[in-house]
Amino acid sequence: MTDKLWYGGDYNPEQWPREVWDSDVRLMQRAGVTVATVGVFSWARLEPRDGEFDFAWLDDLMDLLDSHGIRVDLATATASPPVWLARKHPEMLPVTADGVRLGVGSRQHYNPSSSAYRRHAARLVRELAARYGTHPALEAWHINNEYGCHVSRDYSEESAAAFRVWLERRYGTVEALNAAWGTAFWSQAYGAFDQVGVPAAMPTYPNPGQLLDFDRFSSDALLECYLAEKEILRELSPDVPVTTNFMGFLKGIDYWSWAPHVDFVSDDCYPDPADPDSAPFGALARDLMRSLGGGAPWILMEQSPSAVNWRAVNAPKSPGMHRLHSLQAVARGADGIMQFQWRAGRAGAESFHAGMLPHGGEDTRVFRETVQLGEELASLADVRGTRCDARVAMIMDWDSWWALEQEARPASLDYVRVLAGWYRELWSRNVLVDLVRPTSDLSSYAAVLAPATFVLSAEGSANLAAFVEGGGQLLVGYQSGIVDERLHVHLGGYLGGLRDVLGVWIEEFAPPAPGSLSGTPAPALRISGLGEGGASTFAEVVRVSDAEVLATFTGPQPHGGLLDGRPALTRRRSGAGAGWYLATQPDNFGAVLDAVLEAAGVVGVEAPAGVEVVRRGDRTFVLNHNDHAVELTLAGEPLALPARDALII
Ligand code: GLA
Numbered sequence: 001m002t003d004k005l006w007y008g009g010d011y012n013p014e015q016w017p018r019e020v021w022d023s024d025v026r027l028m029q030r031a032g033v034t035v036a037t038v039g040v041f042s043w044a045r046l047e048p049r050d051g052e053f054d055f056a057w058l059d060d061l062m063d064l065l066d067s068h069g070i071r072v073d074l075a076t077a078t079a080s081p082p083v084w085l086a087r088k089h090p091e092m093l094p095v096t097a098d099g100v101r102l103g104v105g106s107r108q109h110y111n112p113s114s115s116a117y118r119r120h121a122a123r124l125v126r127e128l129a130a131r132y133g134t135h136p137a138l139e140a141w142h143i144n145n146e147y148g149c150h151v152s153r154d155y156s157e158e159s160a161a162a163f164r165v166w167l168e169r170r171y172g173t174v175e176a177l178n179a180a181w182g183t184a185f186w187s188q189a190y191g192a193f194d195q196v197g198v199p200a201a202m203p204t205y206p207n208p209g210q211l212l213d214f215d216r217f218s219s220d221a222l223l224e225c226y227l228a229e230k231e232i233l234r235e236l237s238p239d240v241p242v243t244t245n246f247m248g249f250l251k252g253i254d255y256w257s258w259a260p261h262v263d264f265v266s267d268d269c270y271p272d273p274a275d276p277d278s279a280p281f282g283a284l285a286r287d288l289m290r291s292l293g294g295g296a297p298w299i300l301m302e303q304s305p306s307a308v309n310w311r312a313v314n315a316p317k318s319p320g321m322h323r324l325h326s327l328q329a330v331a332r333g334a335d336g337i338m339q340f341q342w343r344a345g346r347a348g349a350e351s352f353h354a355g356m357l358p359h360g361g362e363d364t365r366v367f368r369e370t371v372q373l374g375e376e377l378a379s380l381a382d383v384r385g386t387r388c389d390a391r392v393a394m395i396m397d398w399d400s401w402w403a404l405e406q407e408a409r410p411a412s413l414d415y416v417r418v419l420a421g422w423y424r425e426l427w428s429r430n431v432l433v434d435l436v437r438p439t440s441d442l443s444s445y446a447a448v449l450a451p452a453t454f455v456l457s458a459e460g461s462a463n464l465a466a467f468v469e470g471g472g473q474l475l476v477g478y479q480s481g482i483v484d485e486r487l488h489v490h491l492g493g494y495l496g497g498l499r500d501v502l503g504v505w506i507e508e509f510a511p512p513a514p515g516s517l518s519g520t521p522a523p524a525l526r527i528s529g530l531g532e533g534g535a536s537t538f539a540e541v542v543r544v545s546d547a548e549v550l551a552t553f554t555g556p557q558p559h560g561g562l563l564d565g566r567p568a569l570t571r572r573r574s575g576a577g578a579g580w581y582l583a584t585q586p587d588n589f590g591a592v593l594d595a596v597l598e599a600a601g602v603v604g605v606e607a608p609a610g611v612e613v614v615r616r617g618d619r620t621f622v623l624n625h626n627d628h629a630v631e632l633t634l635a636g637e638p639l640a641l642p643a644r645d646a647l648i649i
Contacts, residue, residue: 006336011036032374040075044082063116067135078121079145080107087240089116095156111154112221113162133237143244152252181209245301248285254398259292268302274315279625280427290333291435299336306354320644331614331621386617396435418526447473447600453480461497471576473600502549502579503572533587547572
């Protein structure tokens with residue numbers, strides 16, 4: 001195993017003549033590359049015909065990298081099946097909800113439940129593991145690539161059959177399934193499991209329980225593919241760690257259920273350089289990765305050295321930005337910084353995606369930054385293995401994400417946007433946050449935030465209530481605790497099992513008024529008790545049973561005064577702890593957060609806007625994301641930072 005930070009990227013030498021490889025390894029050495037990810041899309045090259053393997057080129061490559069001191073993150077190559085396989089087994093191609101079978105000629109053209117795909121993938125992995133499982137260059141196994149990136153839901157017959165098996169395992173009897181899905185509604189009752197199908201295109205709203213279970217099943221079906229490969233690697237290459245690259249906030253996969261199965265978490269992250277919030281958004285994804293691994297170091301497996309090729313506008317990273325994003329990842333727990341890709345491609349759909357070594361070659365800004373970053377990461381090797389310490393947690397839960405964004409729901413809310421809005425305020429206060437689930441162990445936190453935690457089981461609410469009773473500060477946001485894990489509504493007033501600990505319940509919803517047909521905007525909500533500003537978003541009619549009212553909606557309001565005088569923010573103290581309820585997203589959310597953090601005794605780090613300060617181990621990272629220089633005082637010391645520059649103290 002390397003004792004350095006990982007630094008390098010996807011390396012696809014099979015796309016280049018052999019003589020280019022020699023210049024690649026020479027330049028990799030110059031750039032301080034420590035690890036290369038190899039073989040991600042090499043299946044057709046490794047197995048050009050059914051059962052005929054060609055490993056000569058990969059033998060050569062592994063030895064070449066080894067002799068230059070570059071470690072290998074070896075992919076199992078199962079992410080893009082060869083054409084011959086798809087032609088032989090067209091039933092392995094994915095089918096969309098509209099019944100369209102997808103074609104060959106891009107990538108990820110397999111349905112996860114396909115037995116032909118799984119059988120052939122397993123055979124390839126067995127060959128690779130037997131051949132390279134003890135190779136001296138092998139640092140880690142990289143299973144598949146970005147599971148679910150393009151195809152996370154498949155509606156084929158094979159998937160439908162697998163879905164039925166999954167349901168039978170979950171419910172046992174068809175009566176239990178009918179009860180869970182509430183099929184008394186619209187005459188949807190099933191008489192046997194073999195009558196159940198996937199939620200393909202339908203005349204109108206599909207059954208919510210069926211949709212949610214299909215989301216869960218689809219995540220599990222991909223996980224089965226991963227686990228099948230992992231089992232082979234464990235058998236033939238037991239000492240080499242195994243990962244698969246996650247994709248941050250990918251809706252299709254519940255990474256909480258995947259994370260226990262990777263030896264280390266790894267992530268691909270592509271914040272838009274043109275988005276003014278790219279720094280907080282990147283930070284949020286990094287905090288999620290650290291949290292998925294329970295605080296353990298993780299690897300940033302892919303990021304672009306500059307522009308990508310897949311946005312409407314592919315903005316380049318401004319000078320210094322790539323370094324800042326990389327150091328941000330290290331600060332937030334990463335033990336490696338990898339990019340897509342080493343050498344910018346010459347042909348194929350990603351030719352215009354940046355590489356560490358651009359089309360222009362060595363005499364380019366991007367390559368110079370590649371070399372500088374390599375030097376800096378080499379000097380940071382001793383951060384490896386150190387951890388970050390967060391006292392605040394925020395709930396992030398795929399069930400709530402999936403359910404909140406179904407078509408049949410109370411409000412049109414974008415779950416990740418709601419989370420990112422709360423997170424941004426924490427980020428700007430330099431308060432480090434872990435992401436958790438409602439049922440996670442919360443004992444190490446002083447404050448827990450629960451934005452739009454739409455799905456809340458009895459177990460989850462009991463856990464959150466116990467956190468408050470144990471002295472914690474819990475801030476719950478609108479659209480939480482509306483349904484249980486089967487999407488059955490909590491009766492007697494929304495908030496379910498949180499009603500007592502919050503001392504409030506929700507009687508009605510008041511989504512933002514859409515404005516008039518002629519374009520007159522709807523009036524914003526006014527709030528008293530939170531300083532400046534109101535709210536222009538979702539609100540709820542709160543009924544207080546046992547809580548203090550800290551802020552109220554004041555008239556005139558949309559909805560004919562429905563909200564007038566109603567609570568916008570409440571608090572119920574319980575010993576040293578308190579349950580806070582926020583019934584809307586106020587413009588001045590910062591004031592709410594400050595009050596909760598103060599009660600929790602959590603103090604951030606004061607810094608100018610756009611300056612990120614993070615502590616990992618005994619190092620403090622100060623990152624100036626601004627296009628201008630800043631001055632600040634840190635622990636009594638005055639500091640000056642040029643535009644888009646960083647200091648590590
Ligand atoms: C993903 C994939 C890579 C490449 C990049 C482009 O992260 O894993 O193979 O397609 O996107 O940004």
